Amino acid sequence: MHSFQNHCLDVTRRHFLKDCGVGLGKMALAGLLAKQSIGHAAAASAVNPLAARPAHYPGKAKAVIHLFMAGAPSHLDLFDPKPALTKMDGQPLPPSVTAGQRLAFIRPDAAVMGPQFKFARHGQSGMEISEALPHLAKIADDISLVRSVYTD
Structure with missing residues (x-):
């Protein structure tokens, strides 16, 4: 062989x-x-x-x-709305995020950064899609969006 x-x-x-x-x-x-x-x-x-x-x-x-999409916007900015993250935008990073960890690239005065684009529901399915994808939003009922894939 x-x-x-x-x-x-x-x-x-x-x-x-x-x-x-x-x-x-x-x-x-x-x-x-x-x-x-x-x-x-x-x-x-x-x-x-x-x-x-x-x-x-x-x-x-x-x-x-x-x-x-190497180098493309994150799925968090395109397809995955995070309402709690939007509410926390600009606030100091909660201690629960870094509790007991020493992270080299997170400054002590770091703030939470929320989504850069607004989300809206589109089509009969009510699929939430970012304003960054206006043409995709027009065909929301014709596409499938898989949100059930998880990893360790």
């Missing part, structure tokens, strides 16, 4: 999505490489019980739009 193939077997899907901003591109590349060596993929799945398996039913999606 080639060293590249060994490396591909050692890297998990979680690693792709967590540590690599271009995780979907790498998964697509892995899929293309797997098609070139189907016999190798069958052998790998026999060895690795966590290897990808065929789907139970054919996929219905015709396209996926993956937004990798």
Whole structure:
């Protein structure tokens, strides 16, 4: 087996999505490489019980739009309103945030910074979208916004 193939077997899907901003591109590349060596993929799945398996039913999606916004505004400023943070804008940082921690980049006189844009509800769904995305707000009922993804 080639060293590249060994490396591909050692890297998990979680690693792709967590540590690599271009995780979907790498998964697509892995899929293309797997098609070139189907016999190798069958052998790998026999060895690795966590290897990808065929789907139970054919996929219905015709396209996926993956937004990798390196350097773009934060989701907090675009899609995630924080009313409590808005109320605390400009106030001193609460001690509960830094309790028992020595943080090099937070000055003792640091203040809370609230969202930079206002939020409003749009469409029949009432999706809250920032004023920074006026065109996206017009099609709020035609898009899906996933807010249920959490990490440790």
